[in-house]
Amino acid sequence: xxxxxLPTYGFLFLMLTLFVSCIGTSSQTAKRDVxxxxxxxxxxxxxxxxxxxxGPRIPGSDAHADCVDFIVQKxxxxxxxxxxxxxxxxxxxxxxxxxxxxxxxxGDLNAKHRLLLCTHYDSRPxxxxxxxxxxxxxxxxxxxxxxxxxxxxxxxxxxxxxxxAKNIDMVFFDCEDMGTPAFIDNNDRPDTWCLGSQLWAQKQxxxxxxxxxxxxxxxxAPGATFYKEYYSVQQASxxxxxxxxxxxSLGYDKIFSSKPGAPILDDHIYVHKGLGIPxxxxxxxxxxxxxxxxxxxxxxxxxxxxxxxxxxVGEVVMSxx
Ligand SMILES: [Zn+2]
Numbered sequence: 001x002x003x004x005x006l007p008t009y010g011f012l013f014l015m016l017t018l019f020v021s022c023i024g025t026s027s028q029t030a031k032r033d034v035x036x037x038x039x040x041x042x043x044x045x046x047x048x049x050x051x052x053x054x055g056p057r058i059p060g061s062d063a064h065a066d067c068v069d070f071i072v073q074k075x076x077x078x079x080x081x082x083x084x085x086x087x088x089x090x091x092x093x094x095x096x097x098x099x100x101x102x103x104x105x106x107g108d109l110n111a112k113h114r115l116l117l118c119t120h121y122d123s124r125p126x127x128x129x130x131x132x133x134x135x136x137x138x139x140x141x142x143x144x145x146x147x148x149x150x151x152x153x154x155x156x157x158x159x160x161x162x163x164x165a166k167n168i169d170m171v172f173f174d175c176e177d178m179g180t181p182a183f184i185d186n187n188d189r190p191d192t193w194c195l196g197s198q199l200w201a202q203k204q205x206x207x208x209x210x211x212x213x214x215x216x217x218x219x220x221a222p223g224a225t226f227y228k229e230y231y232s233v234q235q236a237s238x239x240x241x242x243x244x245x246x247x248x249s250l251g252y253d254k255i256f257s258s259k260p261g262a263p264i265l266d267d268h269i270y271v272h273k274g275l276g277i278p279x280x281x282x283x284x285x286x287x288x289x290x291x292x293x294x295x296x297x298x299x300x301x302x303x304x305x306x307x308x309x310x311x312x313v314g315e316v317v318m319s320x321x
Contacts, residue, residue, distance in 0.1 A: 034249065042307065044151050051146040059178065068084060071102050075170070078160045082105075083102075092189070103170075107164070107166070114211065115169070117152055118216075120175075121174065124145075126182075127296060127298050143220050147219045147305065151314050175194075194266065197274075220313075221305065225257050230262060252312045292304075
């Protein structure tokens with residue numbers, strides 16, 4: 001360092017001090033009287049990046065197999081009892097589709113009144129909302145696949161550090177996004193989507209095991225807003241109220257909007273239909289319904305992941321554990 005640069009450093013130091021003071025004051029104001037549940041968005045973000053490094057997790061691909069190994073290895077390391085449940089469902093084209101759901105269980109494995117935390121981990125094989133050239137290219141699925149997994153892996157780490165009084169099962173559904181491609185000119189049947197949760201909910205011995213559930217889908221985008229999804233309110237209004245009021249107490253009332261949301265076909269439908277489990281879908285939609293522009297395109301990549309959104313979702317889910 002030359003003598004000449006010293007005043008510059010002094011000035012920078014002063015500015016930095018002022019800046020830090022400002023941050024200190026504002027965050028103290030925002031965090032006053034609020035006990036925040038522990039959650040590290042950096043960790044969730046890194047887990048999302050790891051999944052994208054495998055490539056699109058299209059069922060049957062190496063990337064998909066790598067992702068199964070990754071989730072199983074992580075959940076086992078965090079102390080869960082893990083099973084990969086394999087079966088077959090019929091896809092949109094009438095073909096047999098292999099399905100691999102990952103079930104990770106925490107706490108007393110024989111206890112009832114469990115809490116279900118679920119999300120899907122597969123990537124859509126077709127970027128059918130993108131340019132025609134990308135029809136047969138898999139979606140990177142940073143939000144629509146990897147984000148829920150990233151949040152739950154971080155929650156699993158937190159549960160290992162401080163176990164919940166609740167007995168919790170995390171279920172990672174496969175083949176949620178295998179629904180009829182938009183470029184196939186036939187009627188899209190709802191049951192071509194959510195193949196993993198349909199298979200999972202066929203196991204009737206699960207009936208009565210869960211009090212309720214939370215489904216995460218597309219929970220990492222910058223500026224995301226979560227409205228009170230229509231079917232969630234129909235089947236689980238008291239749990240919707242619980243989640244949204246916890247969000248408001250944590251200062252996340254802009255992200256978790258109190259406005260009613262559109263009806264969304266998602267895994268929570270089949271969890272409720274097959275086993276009667278009231279399940280709340282926390283999903284990013286536009287105020288007028290529909291999904292953001294990156295949905296089912298190549299743009300659903302790491303550029304569309306924001307730690308602030310992950311932090312909000314992570315804290316809100318942790319607040320009910
Ligand atoms: Zn999707």
